[in-house]
Amino acid sequence: MSDRDGWSGEQDQRGRRDDGYGRGSGQAEPEGARRMRHVQRPGPGPQASRQPQLPPQPQQPPRRPAQPPAGPAYVPPQQDGSYSGGSSGGSYDSGYNTGQVYGGGQAARPPAGPRGRGPGGPGGPGRSAGPAPDWRKRIKIGSIVLVSGLLVTGIGTYFWADSNVRREVDLSKVIERPKEGDCTTYLIVGSDSREGMSAEDKKKLHTGSAEGKRTDSMMILAKCSSGNTMISLPRDSDVEIPSFVGSESGKKFAGTGKRTKLNAAYAQDGPELLVRTVEFNTGLRIDHYAEIGFAGFANIVDALGGVELNIEKGFKDEKSGADFKEGTQTLNGEQSLAYVRTRYAFAESDLQRTKNQQKFLSALASQAATPTTILNPFSLYPVLGAGLDTLIVDKDMGLYDMGSMFFAMKGISGGDGVSMNMPISGQRGGNLVWDKAKVQQLVQQIQKDEKVTVRGN
Numbered sequence: 001m002s003d004r005d006g007w008s009g010e011q012d013q014r015g016r017r018d019d020g021y022g023r024g025s026g027q028a029e030p031e032g033a034r035r036m037r038h039v040q041r042p043g044p045g046p047q048a049s050r051q052p053q054l055p056p057q058p059q060q061p062p063r064r065p066a067q068p069p070a071g072p073a074y075v076p077p078q079q080d081g082s083y084s085g086g087s088s089g090g091s092y093d094s095g096y097n098t099g100q101v102y103g104g105g106q107a108a109r110p111p112a113g114p115r116g117r118g119p120g121g122p123g124g125p126g127r128s129a130g131p132a133p134d135w136r137k138r139i140k141i142g143s144i145v146l147v148s149g150l151l152v153t154g155i156g157t158y159f160w161a162d163s164n165v166r167r168e169v170d171l172s173k174v175i176e177r178p179k180e181g182d183c184t185t186y187l188i189v190g191s192d193s194r195e196g197m198s199a200e201d202k203k204k205l206h207t208g209s210a211e212g213k214r215t216d217s218m219m220i221l222a223k224c225s226s227g228n229t230m231i232s233l234p235r236d237s238d239v240e241i242p243s244f245v246g247s248e249s250g251k252k253f254a255g256t257g258k259r260t261k262l263n264a265a266y267a268q269d270g271p272e273l274l275v276r277t278v279e280f281n282t283g284l285r286i287d288h289y290a291e292i293g294f295a296g297f298a299n300i301v302d303a304l305g306g307v308e309l310n311i312e313k314g315f316k317d318e319k320s321g322a323d324f325k326e327g328t329q330t331l332n333g334e335q336s337l338a339y340v341r342t343r344y345a346f347a348e349s350d351l352q353r354t355k356n357q358q359k360f361l362s363a364l365a366s367q368a369a370t371p372t373t374i375l376n377p378f379s380l381y382p383v384l385g386a387g388l389d390t391l392i393v394d395k396d397m398g399l400y401d402m403g404s405m406f407f408a409m410k411g412i413s414g415g416d417g418v419s420m421n422m423p424i425s426g427q428r429g430g431n432l433v434w435d436k437a438k439v440q441q442l443v444q445q446i447q448k449d450e451k452v453t454v455r456g457n
Contacts, residue, residue, distance in 0.1 A: 161384040162399050169271045169289045169394040175245055175252075176276075178285040181447035183224035186405050187275060187286045189266075190217035190340070190357070193293035195390060205337055206321035207294050215263040215274065216294075216341060217357045220284070222446045223408040228417035229452045230362075230409065231442070232354035233278070235263040237422065238431035242280040247272040261431055271392070281434070284443045288401055289394040296390030297340075298333030300364075303386035304373070306330040307364050309339070317342040336360065350432065351457055354421055362413030369406040420456035 193213035194202055202208065218233040239262050243255040247270055265277040275286050292300075301307055307330065314325040322338040322345065331339060340360050346352035373379045393402070412419050423438035442454040 161388065164388045165397075165399070165402075166388070166392045167395045167397065168392050169275075169291075170247070171272070171275060171286070171289065171394050171396070173245055173247055173272045174276045174279070175243070176280075178279055178283050179447075180285055180287075182449035183222045183446050184287050184404070185284060185446070186221040186223070186288045186290060186408075187278060188219050188221055188361075188405070189215055189271070189274070189289070189291040190297065191266075191291055191293050192216045193295075193390060195293055195295070197295050201295065205294060205298060205334055206319065207337075213293070215266045217354065218262065218274075218278075219354070219358065219361075220278070220282075220286070221405060221408055223404060224446065224449045226449050226451045228408045228411050229446060230358055230412050230417070230419045231456065232358055232421045233262060234350040234354055234422065234424075234432050235261065236350050236430070236432050237262040238428050238433045239265070239277055239281045241265050241268070241273070241277050244269065244273050244276045259428070259431070282439060282443055284446060288397045288405070290397065290402070290405065291392040292387060293390035294337060296387040298337050299386035299389075300333075300368075300383060301331070301336045302333040303382040304364075304367055306332050307336055307360065307367055309360060309363050311339075315342065315345040317345040319344060336364075351421055351424075358419045362409055362419065365406045365409035366413045369403070369410040418452045418455075420454075423454065423456040 191213045192207065192215075194207055195213070197205070197207065215235055218235060220229075220231045220233065222229040222231070238259055240257060240259055241255065241264070243253060245252050262274075262277065266274040271289055271291065275289060278284075279286055308328065309331055310328045311324050311326055316323050317338070320338045320341040320343075321334070322342045324335075324339065340353070340357045342356070343349040343353040367373075368383060373383060408417075411417055423435035423442070424432050425435035426433045438454050438456070442452065444450075445452050445454065
């Protein structure tokens with residue numbers, strides 16, 4: 001084949017020099033997109049007749065560049081040392097038939113990594129960014145876990161306390177009971193029991209060392225929808241002890257009609273006879289009984305951190321250990337017990353003492369029956385544990401009933417109810433005689449759940 005066929009690389013028919021780029025000539029300049037000189041179009045004139053006629057080629061659709069697999073960046077054979085083409089021939093493939101053009105860009109590029117970076121970003125494989133944390137969901141889950149924990153703790157505390165309550169009073173032994181009323185009634189008793197107290201405790205609390213136990217305070221609490229009523233029963237009240245069935249022997253004792261002090265009923269046969277005597281002399285049915293001793297009372301006050309009380313007039317009493325100044329102050333367990341037991345410092349000894357007892361119990365209930373105590377197991381546990389040793393209730397009374405009792409007393413201190421002494425009409429042999437007409441009216445109002453209008457001493 002002659003040089004005029006364009007294969008020599010010297011000069012084409014138009015006088016232009018072909019320097020061989022693109023044929024593996026080993027030139028320093030890299031290859032780029034180029035035309036293939038071995039195929040020429042026939043032109044006019046005598047030159048056209050001497051051009052070889054190639055058979056027509058069928059039309060093929062252009063191929064799309066194959067995407068190379070993800071991996072190291074593509075390196076042309078000229079740079080990796082595998083290129084062996086040149087003027088002497090070899091296995092060099094220009095890539096023309098596959099549609100790939102060296103340096104042409106997209107076909108030789110590996111797929112982009114996250115956020116437009118290459119796989120792994122600079123320095124190695126990269127990690128896909130995770131979703132942003134859902135703080136609302138985390139807070140919700142944390143709240144559920146916290147509430148569940150408090151709920152479980154509270155339920156555990158409830159059942160623990162309920163199982164340790166001393167349900168020792170059997171009201172089914174009380175005979176000839178009045179009819180039930182519309183209100184729930186509690187007989188609340190503070191006894192002078194020294195049970196569980198050491199010699200040092202007795203000296204500190206000024207309780208003395210008398211054996212047995214007697215009623216130091218008694219009051220009826222009526223929990224009604226029309227308003228709660230707290231009625232103190234002076235222990236020197238003049239009453240008749242009726243016929244009754246012995247709580248231990250089961251033997252029936254006939255009534256003698258003898259008048260005596262109210263606290264004598266407790267001393268004679270305990271809580272059951274006391275309930276029977278109160279019901280017989282008032283005509284009001286008692287639904288629940290609750291009693292607490294000296295030590296339990298003082299411990300509850302200390303577990304609460306003391307009780308704040310406004311003392312209108314200061315007083316002293318050597319027997320109870322009371323020594324109070326006028327004004328608002330926080331009483332600890334020892335001071336609280338002295339406050340509710342003092343009687344000799346007042347002219348109307350028993351009546352004034354019952355008023356002080358009502359006032360203190362209302363303040364105690366107001367502080368104990370709060371969400372910070374009831375709903376917080378870490379506060380409720382010590383309070384319940386402090387009084388369980390000396391707290392005695394009837395067999396049908398549960399913690400729910402105790403809670404209702406405390407909330408009823410709290411309502412009275414907040415002005416939702418009436419606090420009073422049993423109406424007194426005079427004395428008999430040093431005993432306080434009840435005003436029968438007023439007592440009857442008071443009982444009827446409680447039984448019918450009516451607003452109490454009767455006022456006592």
